[in-house]
Amino acid sequence: MDYLFYQPDTATGDHALNEDEAAHCARVLRKKPGDLIYITDGKGNLFTARLTQVSLSACRFEVIARNTAPQACPxxxxxxxxxxxxxxxxxxxxxxxxxxxxxxxxxxxxxxxxxxxxxxxxxxxxxxxxxxxxxxxxxxxxxxxxxxxxxxxxxxxxxxxxxxxxxxxxxxxxxxxxxxxxxxxxxxxxxxxxxxxxxxxxxxxxxxxxxxxxxxxxxxxxxxxxxxxxxxxxxxxxx
Amino acid sequence: MDYLFYQPDTATGDHALNEDEAAHCARVLRKKPGDLIYITDGKGNLFTARLTQVSLSACRFEVIARNTAPQACPxxxxxxxxxxxxxxxxxxxxxxxxxxxxxxxxxxxxxxxxxxxxxxxxxxxxxxxxxxxxxxxxxxxxxxxxxxxxxxxxxxxxxxxxxxxxxxxxxxxxxxxxxxxxxxxxxxxxxxxxxxxxxxxxxxxxxxxxxxxxxxxxxxxxxxxxxxxxxxxxxxxxx
The missing domain is CATH 3.40.1280.10 (SPOUT methyltransferase, trefoil knot domain)
Incomplete structure (x- = not known):
């Protein structure tokens, strides 16, 4: 994992990156449909996802695995x-x-x-x-x-x-x-x-x-x- | 002690603040001759000094006490x-x-x-x-x-x-x-x-x-x- 995307509503079914993240995904990371990405919802969950659509304004994905990080610290x-x-x-x-x-x-x-x-x-x-x-x-x-x-x-x-x-x-x-x-x-x-x-x-x-x-x-x-x-x-x- | 001056050669007899420190002493702290200041040489020594001359370009002092800080840490x-x-x-x-x-x-x-x-x-x-x-x-x-x-x-x-x-x-x-x-x-x-x-x-x-x-x-x-x-x-x- 070299980059972590943030999508707060991934767990409840919102499977699109926001505009900034989409632009970064398409332009900087040059991801293509089919590529794997890692997403967190900021609530302790880490999702492995496959991109289904990639453009500068919209990136959509499907979740293929969900890991809930162990509570490492108090x-x-x-x-x-x-x-x-x-x-x-x-x-x-x-x-x-x-x-x-x-x-x-x-x-x-x-x-x-x-x-x-x-x-x-x-x-x-x-x-x-x-x-x-x-x-x-x-x-x-x-x-x-x-x-x-x-x-x-x-x-x-x-x-x-x-x-x-x-x-x-x-x-x-x-x-x-x-x-x-x-x-x-x-x-x-x-x-x-x-x-x-x-x-x-x-x-x-x-x-x-x-x-x-x-x-x-x-x-x-x-x-x-x-x-x-x-x-x-x-x-x-x-x- | 609310302000610490830096004068690296205090121990060897250089008893004047540099220009920046002098300006700060005179203009910002508004010190007067006779006031006490604290000076370090950056080598573990802390000097208590009395100002003998104060102007924007030159502040001179005499050392009245020298404390060598205990080596608190490795x-x-x-x-x-x-x-x-x-x-x-x-x-x-x-x-x-x-x-x-x-x-x-x-x-x-x-x-x-x-x-x-x-x-x-x-x-x-x-x-x-x-x-x-x-x-x-x-x-x-x-x-x-x-x-x-x-x-x-x-x-x-x-x-x-x-x-x-x-x-x-x-x-x-x-x-x-x-x-x-x-x-x-x-x-x-x-x-x-x-x-x-x-x-x-x-x-x-x-x-x-x-x-x-x-x-x-x-x-x-x-x-x-x-x-x-x-x-x-x-x-x-x-x-």
Whole structure:
């Protein structure tokens, strides 16, 4: 598999690529009717399909096999403060998708700097990162929500809030191996307020550190996701 | 400390900021003679200094204290194939600096795609990332070198080559805790050739994996650096 197409409704019978994907399939990959392609619906399914029609505006296919990817990692929710520069947040979306996040929630903290979140653009970045990494799972990008509201509504599972004074990595990393749901909370450039840290602690969020160096918000989000997905793997597909 | 200046020759008596830093000090930070500033020489030293002269073109200072940062992490060398897009390699430099790399070596592998490495620009990116992360250590950025030549000349210590079929993170991560020198080798987008992997193995490089997901070259370099610096910490300064 060298290229992964995205068609969210493949499982329910929509067997045509969208216009951009069709153009790519016909013009760049120069596929012909009868060729095999790989398609994901972003929901954990990987389809092997045979092209039945190929043109710049329309590519149709029939599904010949469906594989549901094993859940390699715990379900990872990354709740993270937006950052000032939109391109850094786009980068965060790209890398967290690649690293295995399942849901990304922009949380508005006391020290969050105002920034413009272009949700449609972030969705496109996530789709592109999913295709690039051949990972059949598209993370959900939630609407921004205030920190306290989100803390109050956060799901069960292991819940960690990242802060310089938290538990060191060797202490907390051993505990994630069997967790099926992990939530990671990452603050703004100016860090969480004491009040926010206390509120999160009162709701069962454990403070953790990501190592000895000060990391930018977007780096911390990616670091946390990488740690959890590399070390929390439930079963480990190769290749 | 909210801002870190860079003056590579502070220890040997050069007590003036360069022009860019002087302009920033005077115009943006609006410092006055008598104010305290923090300076690093990029060699692990952090100086507390008092400004004696402040203007847009020249800021002079006297050193009032010198702290040599404890070696928080093993000495980390990241040998990594250049990638096609220069901005992705710049990003790699920024994030590996932030994550704690001490030396970054561009290695030319069989499948490395041709790319333009602008060493002067990469140096500036590293300096900016060092200042931003308040880390008093500027990684060396080596000249590009061919894979085999570099493998033959690589330093002692723990040496890892990253590949999808290597040891899983839980297997290798426990071994790095007491290493004082760690070398990480990351291949091009098309991965190492079998020949390269065999050659590295014959020279004592252990194959390791970075988790269940396929990572781009630049993400893999940053992931490996983050793992090693978070989990290999020799002593762990807080804050």
């Amino acid at each position: 379900f990872i929710t990354v709740a993270v403060s937006p950052v000032k520069h939109p391109d850094r947040f786009e980068w965060l979306i790209e890398k967290c998708t690649e690293a295995g996040a399942h849901r990304i929630v922009p949380i508005l903290c006391q020290r969050t700097q105002k920034s413009q979140l272009r949700t449609a653009r972030l969705q496109r970045v996530a789709i592109s990162a999913m295709k690039q990494s051949l990972r059949p799972c598209l993370p959900e990008i939630a609407e921004p929500i205030h920190f306290n509201d989100w803390i109050n509504s956060a799901e069960e599972g292991r819940r960690y809030i990242c802060t310089a004074t938290g538990q060191e990595p060797p202490e907390w990393i051993g505990k994630i191996a069997k967790a099926t749901k992990i939530t990671l909370v990452i603050g703004p450039e100016g860090d969480f307020s004491e009040e926010e840290l206390e509120f999160a602690a009162s709701r069962g969020f454990e403070p953790i550190s990501l190592g000895p160096h000060r990391l930018r918000t977007e780096t911390a989000a990616v670091a946390a996701t990488l740690f959890v997905s590399a070390l929390g793997a439930l079963n480990k597909p190769k290749g | 000495f980390i060398t990241v040998a990594v194939s250049p990638v096609k897009h220069p901005d992705r390699f710049e990003w790699l430099i920024e994030k590996c600096t932030e994550a704690g790399a001490h030396r970054i070596v561009p290695i030319l592998c069989q499948r490395t795609q041709k790319s333009q490495l602008r060493t002067a620009r990469l140096q500036r990116v590293a300096i900016s990332a060092m200042k931003q992360s308040l880390r008093p250590c500027l990684p060396e950025i080596a000249e590009p070198i061919h894979f085999n030549d570099w493998i033959n000349s690589a330093e002692e210590g723990r040496r890892y080559i990253c590949t999808a079929t290597g040891q899983e993170p839980p297997e290798w991560i426990g071994k790095i805790a007491k290493a004082t020198k760690i070398t990480l080798v990351i291949g091009p987008e098309g991965d190492f050739s079998e020949e390269e992997l065999e050659f590295a193995a014959s020279r004592g490089f252990e194959p390791i994996s970075l988790g269940p997901h396929r990572l781009r070259t630049e993400t893999a370099a940053v992931a490996a650096t983050l793992f090693v610096s978070a989990l290999g910490a020799l002593n762990k300064p807080k804050g």
